[in-house]
Amino acid sequence: MKDASNRYNLLKSSRIIHLDKELRLISIFVADFCKTRVLHTIKTVNMDFKLQNTDPKSSARTGEITTDHGKIQTPIFMPVGTLGSVKGVHQRELRDDVNAEIILGNTYHLYLRPGLDVLEKAGGLHKFNGWERPILTDSGGFQVFSLADNRKLTEEGAMFRSHIDGSKHFFTPENVMDIQRTIGADIIMAFDECPPGTSTYEYAKNSLGLTQRWLERCVKRFDETEAKYGYSQTLFPIVQGCVYNDLRVKAAEHAASLDREGYAIGGLAVGEPVEEMYSMIEVVNEVLPEDKPRYLMGVGTPVNILEAISRGVDMFDCVMPTRNGRNGMIFTSEGIINIKNKKWADDFSKLDPNGTSFVDQAYSKSYVRHLIHSGELLGSQICSIHNLAFYLWLVREAREHINAGTFSAWKDIMVKKLATRL
Secondary structure, three states: HHHHHHHHHHHHHHHHHHHHHHHHHHHHHHHHHHHHHHHHHHOOOOOOOEEEEEEOOOOOEEEEEEOOOOEEEOOEEEOOOOOOOOOOOOHHHHHHHHHOOOOOOOOHHHOOOOOHHHHHOOHHHHHHOOOOOOEEEOOOOOHHHOOOEEEOOOOOOEEEEEEOOOOOEEOHHHHHHHHHHHOOOOOOEOOOOOOOOOOOHHHHHHHHHHHHHHHHHHHHHHHOOOOOOOOEEEEEEOOOOOOOHHHHHHHHHHHHHHHHHOEEEOOOOOOHHHHHHHHHHHHOOOOOOOOEEEOOOOOOHHHHHHHHHHOOOOOOOOHHHHHHHHEEEEEEEEEEEEOOHHHHOOOOOEEOOOOHHHHHOOOEEEEEEEHHHOOHHHHHHHHHHHHHHHHHHHHHHHHHHHHHOHHHHHHHHHHHHHOOOO
């Protein structure tokens, strides 16, 4: 009887041990499963866009883009930080004074300097330059296009020589996706060819065919790779087609068929008349999905931006606020000031009484003219900060008027003012 009892207790203990092992195995399995699900969720979380309001008398609209680095209210202007730096402007000024919601970097330039090793060791461009809000990177296609005498295009990709030291490099759709994964921007661009605005139909057609084949390779590579730094990335196709309606429609239809989270309109403001640029925007936006953001690349003047907003564009970037600012051109709500002109030499009024930046109230026109005229770096910095703040003010004003249903009437008044030389 005692032996039977001992055997029973031994069997019971053994079963408990086995049960405990099974429970632990189940726990490990569940934990691994949950971990896998979480990782999968992180990988597949996409940028989100919510369309909010539309203007009753135009195609202007407001929306909100959500990324892992924050929200972006559209329409929006993105200051250009080609090398990870918006020239002459601290990140703190961009964030607290200009109030930029997203900035732009450039794949071509960042690939050459500081290089991918440095960026990866830093943990991506956000960590490298200390910018905690969203970043978008251009693919470098436009820069390769601009190196016409030092590049060669093939079906495989683009061979080019560095503008820095003449060294030879080769970009393909695949490695441009890998490069942008390493840079780590929230929104990245497909690799494309950007034909001149004056291209013949035949050249533009062949160029578009190459861009579309490259786009499909970009999408494939992007979808089979993962983000490197623990937050999601989004790929935008670029719609090309020069100034030819049928090519633009074909490009937009092809891009839309790939069902990405947003779309870029490229190859405009590259030599074509402004009326043709506006026409191409209308053609493309008739095709692109309404529930996705539309990004007009490299455009432009304040008037260009308002006209494009009225045609349904949500996102803009351009070097004009800083490049022109460094040369003494100041954009204001009343018109354009060339601060180099002698008429401002003894004008001691505020730089811009209607401006939103601290520089507008801190410095006079006379003083800023003196700085620019003397080649002082501070002059370039003041004008750059003012112009960036003005561009951001302009798109926010547009947003307010779209939400209020008064955009079209306001825009008609503003475009006349903005084009005036003061």
